[in-house]
Amino acid sequence: MPNRFCAICGKEIDSSAPHYGMCLDCYLKENPLFVLKDSFSINICLDCFSYSKKQDWYEPEVKDKFYLLEEALERFILKPYLKNDNVFFEMQFDEENFEYSSKDLLKTLNVKIIGRLKENPRIKHTEEIRININYELCDNCQKIRGGSYYTAIIQLRVNSEEDLDIINNILKDIEQYTEKLFEKEPRHFISQIKDQTNGIDLYLSTNELMNYLITFLNNKYHFLLKRSKKLVGRDNQKGKNVYRLKASIKVLPINKGDTLLINNKEYLVDTVLKNKIVLKDKKGEKITKNYQFFFSADYRKLS
Ligand SMILES: [Zn+2]
Ligand SMILES: [Zn+2]
DSSP states (O other): OOOEEOTTTOOEEOTTSSBTTBOHHHHHHHSOSOOOOSEEEEEEETTTOOEESSSOEEOOSSOOHHHHHHHHHIIIIIHHHHHHTOEEEEEEEOGGGOEEOTTSOEEEEEEEEEEEETTEEEEEEEEEEEEEEEEEOOHHHHHHHHSOOOSEEEEEEOSSGGGHHHHHHHHHHHHHHHHHHHHHOTTOOEEEEEEETTEEEEEESOHHHHHHHHHHHHTTOOEEEEEEEEEEEEETTTTEEEEEEEEEEEEOOOOTTOEEEETTEEEEEEEEOSSEEEEEETTSOEEEEETTHHHHSOEEEOO
16 A cells, blocks of 8 residues: 555554544544533532532532542533443543632632543543532532421320330431431431420421331331321422421320220230220220320320
């Protein structure tokens, strides 16, 4: 084959050149693998490392600033190239060009984005982008810091002060459960706990959390549940009414094997079912009472 020369720079080219009339370098200058704007702005939440470009906040997979920036660049500017799946990217942050705010927060930095063609990694392209970071609080962290945000309330009650111990146990369980959930999904949290006569009120950040907690408690405790909702306004953006949900939970501090005194007669708790209790008197005769009975009638726990 006769020697060929690059039409642009005149360099001799061989048969491996990507174009019949151009050397690799000139070809890549004419046909870059990707083209990016030279700057990029992003908002990062001061409390939780979520990031956003406009309104939506995204939780990074790893709570690390550089991992987060890579994820954000992929999501916001490299997506069309990643979709085509023919280029793979590498990002390099160079500490020399980091600039910090007076509060020691990283404000601007450069990232070098190197893309290589998958089928021929010799074909590559590099762009350098200036990243500007704004720090603020994401919507969820604003709610958490505000401390008064809630969409649902659980009212936990017992019949009398003597049974408040069980409320304390339930609260411990609820807090443990919610903390674990919060680590995975930070939108679920308890924003306030208020003491009430014979119980507590829990103010919850989501309606789902209320339902999760009810299911969770159902596996361990016996209670009467009443749900209600109150119209508190209208979300004009979504065109929907906004309700505040309430779950009233009256806890029955009775377990299998307890001895109860009802109308001066002793009963042994034989079985606790989902909504009723089977009692056995001293002669071995069984009677059944629904949960409601124990909130309206006088009874005493002997053991
Ligand atoms: Zn050339
Ligand atoms: Zn946040």
